[in-house]
Amino acid sequence: MSDVAVLAGVSHQTVSRVLNDHPSVRPETRERVLAAIAELGYRRNSAARALVTRRSGALGVVATSSAHHGPASTLLGLERAAREVGYFLSVATIDRFDAGTLRGALDHFLDQAVEGIAVIAPQVDVADALAEFAAPVPVVTVTSGGVVAGAGAGRVVSVGVDQRAGARDATRHLLDLGHREVLHLAGPQDWFDARERLAGWREADAGAPDPVVVDWEAESGYREGLRLVDAGLPSAVLAANDQVALGLLRAFWERGVRVPDDVSVVGFDDVAGSAFFVPPLTTVRQDFPALGRSAIDALVRVIGGEEVAPTLLPASLVVRGSSGVPR
Structure with a gap:
């Protein structure tokens, strides 16, 4: 100077x-x-400036290395929202979700004098590990699993999308069309989103037997679709996500099953291109830009000393051609 x-x-x-x-x-x-x-x-010497002002202008984000639509879209939403309010993100991706690995990521951020930390916590063990770490800076968890007790000595707040209500609305949409039973291909139950979607399906009183647990991949939907054709086709299916729904559509097409004439299919996420599936996919949309803004807003407010309540953003049903009245 x-x-x-x-x-x-x-x-x-x-x-x-x-x-x-x-x-x-x-x-x-x-x-x-x-x-x-x-x-x-x-x-500017940001490190020196942070020592004087106690403001680094940086936030840390712990993300899983998963390339699945939800976590990846959440990270993009956080990054855009942070830039809008003048913060930059430092991101650490982790493969293992034990307390030691998470502690290493959080300690790294604290060495960088971040003002707060966001943790994308889609899986149960991420939240469990976070609960063992008392962070000296505010923490926001982006999860549909609720508040992570014990972390941050009360300076933790959770923000997520209401997966349960989204699955409940999707199931009721099919029931309102006249389907008596809605089969649920549920996602892996160590994911909060999958648990909440399963709970929403149950709350809608779908009338179907036990759910079938699959993973998030189109291949599992394809295999399950072939099995359903052979074992007895349901009239409606709520898929774990849009990729599983895509696999179902492929299996049904190969076996000459018409959607939605013979079976209705509903997905979850509204991924890019779902409107161009054949037929266009009825699905549940999550607003990831809004999720990012809400999470960053909550974190900035906690940094400023405010008390912030947990937030669940609504999901919205998008009705397209893959759902119709039962045969």
Whole structure:
């Protein structure tokens, strides 16, 4: 800053005022200082600034290494929302969800003087590990599983999408069309989203036998679709997600089963391209940009000392051509 002041012919204090957008600096002086900064290649020392102001302008995000639609879209939503309010993200992806691995990621962020940490916690063991770590900075968990007790000494808040209500609405949509039973191909039960969708299906009183637990992949939907054709076709299926629904549609097409004439199929997530499945997929949409904004807003408010309640954003049913009246 002293070098900039000499080159621009101003005081050290004037340079400081320009950097902090003080209104008392004349426009021509500001331009001269900015030109000197550009000529010298000046960069703020963020670490030193954080020591003085106790504000680093950085947030940490712990994410799973999963490439599944939900966690990946959540991370994008967080990054965009953080930029909108002047924060930058430092991201750590982890493969193992034990307390030691998570502690290492959180300790790394604390060494960087982050002001708060967001944890994308789609799986039960991520939340369990977080509950064992008392973070000295505010933490927001992005999960549909509710508050993670014990973490952050009360400075933890949870934000998520209401998966249960979304699955309940999708099931009731099929029942309202006249289907007496709705089979649920449920996602892996160590995921909060899968548990909540299963709970919503049950709350809708779908009338079907026990759910069939699959994974999140199209291949499992394909295999299950072939099995259903051979074992006895239901009139309606609520799939764990859109990829499982895509596998179902492929299996039914190969076996000459018409959707929705012979069987209705509903997915979950409204992934890009689901409107162009054959037929276009009825599904449940999650607003990931809104989820990111809500999570970052909650984290910033907790950083500012506010009390923030857990938040569940609504999911919305998108009705397309894959659901219809029963045969």
